[in-house]
Amino acid sequence: MSLPRPLDEPAIAAPVPSGIKVSFEFFPPKTEKMQQSLWDCVKRLEPLAPRFVSVTYGAGGSTRERTHETVARIRRETNLEPAAHLTCVGASKAEIDEVAQRYWDEGIRHIVALRGDAPEGQGGYRPHPDGYAYAADLVEGLKRLHDFEISVAAYPEAHPDAPSAQFDLDNLKRKIDAGATRAITQYFFDVDVYRRFMDRVLAAGITVPVVPGILPVTNFAQVVKFSKVCGATVPSWMGTLFEGLDDDPETRKLVAATLAMEQCRTLAADGVEHFHFYTLNRADLAFAICHILGVRAPRDTAVQTA
Template sequence: MTLTFPSVEEARRALDAPLYADLAGDLNVSFEFFPPKTEKMEEQLWSAIGTLTPLAPKFVSVTYGAGGSTRERTHNTVARIARETPLSAAAHLTCVAASRDEIGEVADAYWEAGVRHIVALRGDPPEQGKSFEPHPQGYAGAAELVEGLMKRHPFEISVAAYPETHPEAASPQSDLDNLKRKLDAGATRAITQFFFEPDTFFRFRDKVAAAGIDADIIPGIMPVSNFAAVQRMSAMCNTDVPGWMGKLFEGLDDLPGARQLVSATLAAELCRKLYAGGVRDFHFYTLNRAELSYAICHLLGLRPKVADVAA
């Protein structure tokens, strides 16, 4: 059997290229958090916010529990971010188990708190496995919610997009049509569900463009801190988990440090490939932990912004 090897010149080029050295840090990032349930979780959240703030994210968002179960905690967290940090805070808002008037009251409270950015979502049913049922006096979906919010106040609005199709969509085309309705109703941008292969995003971006949608489509990045948990989440939201990814996390269940190193490497490599394809905006699902997202941003060339100091 004849073995072939790369030329000396090819090998030299590969070895001489420093890791991630070609990334200029010319990107925008945003981070997603969830409202804390306990005092310890609150400390972890604010520690994460403090760590990530110097990266000057375009905005940070705070999630909203199914059926408004975290309404007060979400509001308090978003209002505190808006009040005590230099960050632009975005609040998630859903259609689940709430009338239009109730949603309007929540939106008004955000506006009064200085929050100008809403992530408008249809939302998941309160009971897992059940189908979404609109409130009798509520919005039927995110497109109607966007329209209602825009009538209330001139919010900046982000909506969700699904590169691998929403699990309840009748077809990929109907899902794309729904995305267009949300953007046509007044949304500024769409943030995608997480995914693990760059081609998944690129194919979706092409389909979005072919559908005549010219709004920004921001890839949602999920660093995998717990592989079993991500598998469960992926099954619920129709996200493919590649077989090679499972092999890389094998044997790391009891080695959190090693698992974090693998996770950061995988997510940074995904972002590097997206960057090579022209992506300059990234949205990180932080799970209220800073270290993975910070490490990935660092590899992408992003550095803390130092405030100008008067002489």
């Protein structure tokens, strides 16, 4: 016997939400083939008119130039509003300020400011002796340089390096107080995780938008492995949904799209109006979910005559 759906959770066959906005995250490509895949993804999603698209920055600044090239190309060759990820790792304040100034000179006005992950083998994060120690310091430094729009990270289940959830929430408050425009969450799969987090966010006096980060799952085993590192919970029921589909990629896509779509529509019923999709440089699932959310390219209204 199945339990009835809670009244606050919309069924799939419910009216399309109105007024939903989206944004997308890409990562800089390593090869020419990956470059083409990324650009195919960008061009596929561009007609949806997202609020912005962000480009990630590798651990230890390992993708600094590739991130810059990707962001600059998006600015030059599309109508999209690009946001460049920038971290505190492996660079002095002067070096980071120089990178930020280059972005400003090229018309990039939006930065995703992050502490960043330590390079592999370093054994944990250590601030650069002459750098910005943490994301709040980076936000403050960027704001001194120019009036950037700044997004920061939020962690509904707490950052894995945080000694407590309250410490992590206090750190988010520091980033907002330093001048951040919005926060974007780490991905999560249980909507109640976001709901409980937002109760705590509002109680802390944080009033900027906290945008839920949505990860459509294309490889369940990989997501389980990565989630152990980043501190995101993968509910046991997700394993049941993807069970037996290791060699069935088409069905996996259908399950992944349905799961993310239900997650978004439930949150939309709560009043959430902006979703940030971690695309992994693949457009198909994000495009389908956006369609169901009512985020679509403008229709060609030209009247065809005989």
